[in-house]
Amino acid sequence: MPHQPAASALAHFRVLDLTRVRAGPSCVKQLADFGADVIKVELPPSVEVDTMSGPRHGFDMQNLHRNKRSMTLNLKEAEGRAIFMKLVERADVVVENFRPDVKFRLGVDYESLRKVNRRIVLGSISGFGQDGPYSKRPGFDQIAQGMGGLMMVTGEPGRGPMRAGTAVADVASGLYAALGILTALHERERSGEGQWVQASLLQAQIGLMDFQAARYLMTGDVPAQVGNDHPHSMPTSAYRTRDGYINIGASGNTIWARFCKALGREAWLADADFADEPGRARHRGKLNAAINEVTVGRTTAEWIEILNEAGVPSGPIYTMDQVFADPQVRHLEAAAAVRHPKLGEIRILNQAVKLSRTPARMATATPELGAHTEEILAELGYDAAQVEALRSRKIV
Incomplete structure (x- = not known):
């Protein structure tokens, strides 16, 4: 045949x-x-x-x-x-x-x-x-x-x-x-x-390695380990919620402003440490601690609904069984x-x-x-x- x-x-x-x-x-x-x-x-x-x-x-x-x-x-x-x-x-x-x-x-x-x-x-x-x-x-x-x-x-x-x-x-x-x-x-x-x-x-x-390699080749900076944080675009990391963790990507000043409003923390927009992306990266410890204090108050699903409605990228952190149970993954x-x-x-x-x-x-x-x-x-x-x-x- x-x-x-x-x-x-x-x-x-x-x-x-x-x-x-x-x-x-x-x-x-x-x-x-x-x-x-x-x-x-x-x-x-x-x-x-x-x-x-x-x-x-x-x-x-x-x-x-x-x-x-x-x-x-x-x-x-x-x-x-x-x-x-x-x-x-x-x-x-x-x-x-x-x-x-x-x-x-x-x-x-x-x-x-x-x-x-x-x-x-x-x-x-x-x-x-x-x-x-x-x-x-x-x-x-x-x-x-x-x-x-x-x-x-x-x-x-x-x-x-x-x-x-x-x-x-x-x-x-x-x-x-x-x-x-x-x-x-x-x-x-x-x-x-x-x-x-x-x-x-x-x-x-x-x-x-893409941007990490390009960063070194262009500037001579040797990238370091930063855990779940993005090397220079903060806040982009994994944050605690009431029932687990959530990934949030609030990079750039426009999305940062949306993020602060979605969390009810417009005061962060006036904080000099968070005035621009380099500052948010330098003060990532302070920033992440402040965000975790807020995000732990709701469930992952609640935050995903709130943040996506506000135009802030976010998503759950799945185990493999959860990956293939997700409705979008099934749709794909x-x-x-x-x-x-x-x-x-x-x-x-x-x-x-x-x-x-x-x-x-x-x-x-x-x-x-x-x-x-x-x-x-x-x-x-x-x-x-x-x-x-x-x-x-x-x-x-």
């Missing part, structure tokens, strides 16, 4: 997925959700059991590898690499997140792929870049968070570095790589040539249902980008290991006997 694309936007592209763990799959997931024919190439279980990506039926695998086909192929053997190159002849993209030297040992580096298909786009995701003094180091999300500056601006002053609560460097590097791949495919329409797209956890994390369909042949109907994260005419779709669950091996080899011209012979030699 021919591949049934999840959506139409990228259905004319074929992607060979050599990725594992999180950064690479986060990239390929973007392409699969919009309909690319993604072939996840995995080692046969007779050669090696992949433990790096977690249990096949676990939440990570099911979330990261939906909308793909799976085939087994032993790239450590010449015959397996020959089959892979036949796939490359018909492919548009190859994505890998090996250590930089591995692709050369396997013969799936860009120059080797380009000799087979000059239109091929190779997406490579690494920990620290494809070359340079750290290129051979193993990459890990928390290492990139530390080296990219995130951990030293996260957390409360004096409490030491604090990691973010999710794999931001992994996911960001995958998203940057997907953007690069789509850019390369678009450019190929003009030049007829593919190219090598490179992303790394380290540079993705630095990119995510942030979770999607998909049917798995063994697990039944499961819920996974939906694609976060919405297209009005050619939207993404959760069409199929993560396939079982090698579920499409025979199908894909048949597309290359192999018959059942040839496939069985390859299996007996541990090629597939």
Whole structure:
């Protein structure tokens, strides 16, 4: 049966997925959700059991590898690499997140792929870049968070570095790589040539530092930890309420004035310490204490209604179960249902980008290991006997 694309936007592209763990799959997931024919190439279980990506039926695998086909192929053997190159002849993209030297040992580096298909786009995701003094180091999300500056601006002053609560460097590097791949495919329409797209956890994390990094580069100021406070735009922080906490963002003089009126504290507008944003940032301790004295008198829901009515940004601080129970989150369909042949109907994260005419779709669950091996080899011209012979030699 021919591949049934999840959506139409990228259905004319074929992607060979050599990725594992999180950064690479986060990239390929973007392409699969919009309909690319993604072939996840995995080692046969007779050669090696992949433990790096977690249990096949676990939440990570099911979330990261939906909308793909799976085939087994032993790239450590010449015959397996020959089959892979036949796939490359018909492919548009190859994505890998090996250590930089591995692709050369396997013969799936860009120059080797380009000799087979000059239109091929190779997406490579690494920990620290494809070359340079750290290129051979193993990459890990928390290492990139530390080296990219995130951990030293996260957390409360004096409490030491604090990691973010999710794999931001992994996911960001995958998203940057997907953007690069789509850019390369678009450019190929003009030049007829593919190219090598490179992303790394380290540079993705630095990119995510955004205004904090730009602040240092432009002014030389080294950002410090300020807990839940915004570094310089106050009052923007988490404040106590009668039943928990609330996020409030009252930056800028206009919203600051609305905020003071909504809290019934117009007198703050005449306080010299709070006269402008730099002053409110300098006196954040005094300001936060005054705000907490007021906000603790009402519930979070009451304050959200009052502040939003006044045009002051505010919102609750949710646990994960509360996130997916929120009516706006449900309206956005942030979770999607998909049917798995063994697990039944499961819920996974939906694609976060919405297209009005050619939207993404959760069409199929993560396939079982090698579920499409025979199908894909048949597309290359192999018959059942040839496939069985390859299996007996541990090629597939």
